[in-house]
Amino acid sequence: MSETSKRDTDIPETIQSLLVAFAIALAFRGFVIEGFVIPTGSMAPTLMGQHVRFQTPDTGYEYAFDPTNLIRGVKQNTEAKLPIYDPMISEDRAIGLMPGGRLLGNIRMGDRVLVLKYLYEFFEPDRWDVVVFKNPVDPIGPSQNYIKRLVGGGGEQVLLADGDVFTAPTDGELADFRIARRPRYIQEAVWQPVYDSNYIPLDAGAVESRIKRRFDGPPFKPSQATASNWTISDTRDWSFAVETRTRLDWAEDQLPFDDFNAYNIYRYPPLRGERRLSLRDVDPVSDLRLTAAVVPDDATEFKTSLELMARGHRFVFGLDQGTAKVEMFDADGRSLREVSGTYEPGPGGLLDLEFAHIDQTMIIAVGGEDVARLEYEWDPMTRLENAIDSFDLDRYRANPSGVEIRRPRLTWNFEGSPFEVRRVRVDRDLYYKTGRLDTRQQAAANGERIDGMLYATHPLEPARLGPDQFLMLGDNSGASRDSRYWGRPHPLAVGATGDDTPFIVHRDLLVGKAWCVYFPAPNRIEGTGYSVVPDIGRMRFIR
Known part of the structure; x- marks a missing residue:
C-alpha cells in the first residue's frame, strides 16, 4: 500500500476512534461519574467554595476565608485597608491592617469534585455521606445543585440538640432517641482547629499593642x-x-471553645469603631x-x-x-x-x-x-x-x-x-446550630411559608423521615442554608417526586455521592494574576 493510501485510510479510522472515545466519555459522564464545582462555603472547611487562602504574618498560620462580603468594596478601592485576623492569637481582634487589593489578590475558585452518579440506585445512602442533589426549593435555578452531608433518613426520626444529631425509630418516644456517632475516619476529617502550639508569634509585644489587650x-x-x-x-x-x-x-x-469558623471571619459583623468582630451568634462547644x-x-x-x-x-x-x-x-x-x-x-x-x-x-x-x-x-x-x-x-x-x-x-x-x-x-467538633425560621428566606412561589423553630430542632417535634426522605446539613452550620431552613419544595420538585414534604430531600433528587476533590483551587503564578498551578497537595478523598 502506498503512503498516500495509508494516510487516506488512517484519517477516517482516527476520526472514528475519536468519535467512539467521545461517546464513551459522554456515557461515562452521564451515567458513572461527573465533575462539579463547589459554589459556596456551606461545607467549609471540608469543601471550599470561592475563597482566599491567607497566611498570617505573625504566626504563619494559614487558613481559608470567604471573600464574598469584601469583593465589591475592594473593586471600588484596592488601596483601602482592611483588618486581618489570626485565629491562633484571637478569634475577634484584628492583628493589623492590609490593603484590600493585596488581601484579595489570591482569590481562588471553589474545589472541583467528582461525584459517583447513580450509586444510590444500587446502594442505600449512608449517614454522614457527602451528597450532591437537586435543590428541592429551586431545582432549575442557578443553585440547582447542592452539596451537603446526609445526617438522617431512610425511615427514622432525627433531632438536633446542643450541636449533635440524635435519632430514633419512627414510632419511638423522646426517651428512645440516641446520639448518632460518626465513624472515626469521618470524625478525623471534620475536626475544626482551635489552637496549635506550632504557631507562635514572632514578636508577642507587637501583637499585644495591635490587638489592644494583654497577650x-x-x-x-x-x-x-x-x-x-x-x-x-x-x-x-x-x-x-x-x-x-x-x-x-x-x-x-483568650481562645473560647465555640463554633467560630475562620472561613466565616469576614461574614461576622464588625463592632463599630473598633477593629473587632461581634461574635454574639457563636455557641459554646x-x-x-x-x-x-x-x-x-x-x-x-x-x-x-x-x-x-x-x-x-x-x-x-x-x-x-x-x-x-x-x-x-x-x-x-x-x-x-x-x-x-x-x-x-x-x-x-x-x-x-x-x-x-x-x-x-x-x-x-x-x-x-x-x-x-x-x-x-x-x-x-x-x-x-x-x-x-x-x-x-x-x-x-x-x-x-x-x-x-x-x-x-x-x-x-x-x-x-x-x-x-x-x-x-x-x-x-462540628456543631449544628439551632434557631428560628426566617420566613423571608422561603420562596413565596413554593406555597405558604412556615414559621417556628428550625426544622429538626424542636424537642417535641422531631423530623419524621420516610423511607425515601433525607435530612441534609452543611458542615459550616453557621453559614449553610440546608434542611433546617428550606421550607416547602418547588412545584417542579413535587411533580418529579410526588412528595410535598417540606425541608427534606427526596431520593429521586439525589445525584450521587461526592467521592474526591480531583482539582483543588489552583495556586496563582506570582505577579501574573493567573491561577493555573494545580494544588496537588490538597487533592483528597471526601469524608
Whole structure:
C-alpha cells in the first residue's frame, strides 16, 4: 500500500476512534461519574467554595476565608485597608491592617469534585455521606445543585440538640432517641482547629499593642504556684523542670471553645469603631479533642490527666504508670461511670496522646490506638437540660438562640517527673446550630411559608423521615442554608417526586455521592494574576 493510501485510510479510522472515545466519555459522564464545582462555603472547611487562602504574618498560620462580603468594596478601592485576623492569637481582634487589593489578590475558585452518579440506585445512602442533589426549593435555578452531608433518613426520626444529631425509630418516644456517632475516619476529617502550639508569634509585644489587650503566650496558663518552673510562653517546646504536681488552665477569654469558623471571619459583623468582630451568634462547644506529644524524664513515675468541666459534669481522662482511665462525675462529684485500659509508652517514654470528648463518648488514645473508651447515653431532653443553664422548654422554644449554653472549662494536670510537651493541638467538633425560621428566606412561589423553630430542632417535634426522605446539613452550620431552613419544595420538585414534604430531600433528587476533590483551587503564578498551578497537595478523598 502506498503512503498516500495509508494516510487516506488512517484519517477516517482516527476520526472514528475519536468519535467512539467521545461517546464513551459522554456515557461515562452521564451515567458513572461527573465533575462539579463547589459554589459556596456551606461545607467549609471540608469543601471550599470561592475563597482566599491567607497566611498570617505573625504566626504563619494559614487558613481559608470567604471573600464574598469584601469583593465589591475592594473593586471600588484596592488601596483601602482592611483588618486581618489570626485565629491562633484571637478569634475577634484584628492583628493589623492590609490593603484590600493585596488581601484579595489570591482569590481562588471553589474545589472541583467528582461525584459517583447513580450509586444510590444500587446502594442505600449512608449517614454522614457527602451528597450532591437537586435543590428541592429551586431545582432549575442557578443553585440547582447542592452539596451537603446526609445526617438522617431512610425511615427514622432525627433531632438536633446542643450541636449533635440524635435519632430514633419512627414510632419511638423522646426517651428512645440516641446520639448518632460518626465513624472515626469521618470524625478525623471534620475536626475544626482551635489552637496549635506550632504557631507562635514572632514578636508577642507587637501583637499585644495591635490587638489592644494583654497577650502572654499560649491559652494554656500555668498555675501561679508552679509557674516559675515552666518554660512555655514563647516556644513550641514546653517543659516543666521539677517532679511536683502542676497544672495548665485553659484561658477561655483568650481562645473560647465555640463554633467560630475562620472561613466565616469576614461574614461576622464588625463592632463599630473598633477593629473587632461581634461574635454574639457563636455557641459554646463541649465536644473537644486535645492531642500532644509528652516526654517525661521518668516514665515509670509520670502521671497526667485532663479534666473537662462541661454540661454540668466533670469528665476526667488519666494516664498513670501504664493504666489509662476515663471517668465521669456529676455536679456533686459523685462518680457515675469509669472505664480503664492499659497502654505502653513509646521509645524514650514518649506519650503520643489523645484525649477526646465527642458524641457523648470519652476516648483516650496512645500512639494512635484507643486504650480507654466510655460511651454515655443521654436523650435529647437530658442533653439540653445539662447543656443549658436553667433550662426552660418554653423559653427555649420561643428563642432557642437566646438561651445560655454552659461554657466548658479545661484543666491539664501533671505530676511525678519533669517533662517536655510538644505539638499541642486542641480541636472542636462540628456543631449544628439551632434557631428560628426566617420566613423571608422561603420562596413565596413554593406555597405558604412556615414559621417556628428550625426544622429538626424542636424537642417535641422531631423530623419524621420516610423511607425515601433525607435530612441534609452543611458542615459550616453557621453559614449553610440546608434542611433546617428550606421550607416547602418547588412545584417542579413535587411533580418529579410526588412528595410535598417540606425541608427534606427526596431520593429521586439525589445525584450521587461526592467521592474526591480531583482539582483543588489552583495556586496563582506570582505577579501574573493567573491561577493555573494545580494544588496537588490538597487533592483528597471526601469524608
